[in-house]
Amino acid sequence: MAYLLIKSLHLLFDIGWMAAVFSLPRILVNLAEVGDEPAAQARLHQMGRRLYRFGHNVFGFAFVLGLLLWQGWRVFPIALPNVVGGLHWLDAKLVGVGLLLAHFIVAGRMLKRSVAGKPLPSARALRGFNALPALLLFGVIFLVIGKPF
Numbered sequence: 001m002a003y004l005l006i007k008s009l010h011l012l013f014d015i016g017w018m019a020a021v022f023s024l025p026r027i028l029v030n031l032a033e034v035g036d037e038p039a040a041q042a043r044l045h046q047m048g049r050r051l052y053r054f055g056h057n058v059f060g061f062a063f064v065l066g067l068l069l070w071q072g073w074r075v076f077p078i079a080l081p082n083v084v085g086g087l088h089w090l091d092a093k094l095v096g097v098g099l100l101l102a103h104f105i106v107a108g109r110m111l112k113r114s115v116a117g118k119p120l121p122s123a124r125a126l127r128g129f130n131a132l133p134a135l136l137l138f139g140v141i142f143l144v145i146g147k148p149f
């Protein structure tokens with residue numbers, strides 16, 4: 001029962017984090033397209049800063065719960081089974097999650113540069129940047145469901 005509760009909470013926080021991962025680059029696209037409208041820029045900057053903070057907080061919870069699922073059986077062997085021992089799909093999944101985190105951090109740095117008055121890449125380039133997390137998430141989902149190795 002504890003395993004299912006932890007896994008469900010991990011998935012809930014993953015979904016919340018992915019909402020931030022998908023939304024922050026879209027805010028950057030909107031910032032690139034808004035031009036020199038100070039009120040719109042200020043609103044988008046504020047939305048971006050809040051979303052970035054939310055994303056990091058939610059990622060922290062997802063990370064701790066994922067770590068508990070991965071290695072918790074060592075501490076609580078009766079309540080949490082070793083469900084990934086000897087399986088390497090998890091290694092690949094963690095690489096995918098690391099790449100998603102790196103993408104999120106880069107988006108946050110772009111936002112911080114924009115707040116400081118520095119220019120963003122073009123809206124077209126940011127749209128391409130916005131598409132990367134969907135491809136990475138597809139790979140992570142495939143690894144989790146298919147467990148190909």
